[in-house]
Amino acid sequence: MSDFDVLEPEKDAPNLEQLLQMAASTLKRGNQEGARVLVQQVLDADNRNDRAWVLLAYTTNSLVDRRRYLRTALRLNPENKAAKRGLDKLKQARSKSENQAMYYGTIGLVIVLVITVIACVAILLIS
Numbered sequence: 001m002s003d004f005d006v007l008e009p010e011k012d013a014p015n016l017e018q019l020l021q022m023a024a025s026t027l028k029r030g031n032q033e034g035a036r037v038l039v040q041q042v043l044d045a046d047n048r049n050d051r052a053w054v055l056l057a058y059t060t061n062s063l064v065d066r067r068r069y070l071r072t073a074l075r076l077n078p079e080n081k082a083a084k085r086g087l088d089k090l091k092q093a094r095s096k097s098e099n100q101a102m103y104y105g106t107i108g109l110v111i112v113l114v115i116t117v118i119a120c121v122a123i124l125l126i127s
Contacts, residue, residue: 016042016049023055032059050077057086066090 014022023038036059042052053073057066067090073083 016045016052020049020051020055023052027055027058032061035059048076050074050080050083054080054082054086057083063090063093 019038019042023035023042026038027035035055039052039056039059042049043056046052050073053069053076057069057073060066060069067087070083070086070090073080074087077083
């Protein structure tokens with residue numbers, strides 16, 4: 001055994017593709033943290049792996065981080081369909097959220113106006 005044998009990868013160590021597959025399976029079982037650890041191993045070895053960035057996006061509950069990871073994947077590979085779909089879903093969710101906020105904001109405004117009108121009428125009737 002030479003001094004450099006310790007630098008050789010273990011024969012049974014999973015390659016990057018296997019790590020990605022394991023991460024995807026782990027994520028499908030609902031274990032985000034376990035998947036994140038596996039994906040991070042891939043990115044530590046190859047931070048230009050667009051598929052790993054897509055998987056990393058689904059290991060976080062932060063929409064800001066998810067968007068950033070998906071954009072990184074697209075920057076590395078503009079043809080990555082999974083990253084495009086993920087960003088489209090985020091845009092749709094944001095649009096839906098903005099529409100709901102506008103709807104409820106409008107309802108709130110109408111309620112305030114009705115209360116104001118009722119208060120004005122009550123003041124006029126009292127005086």
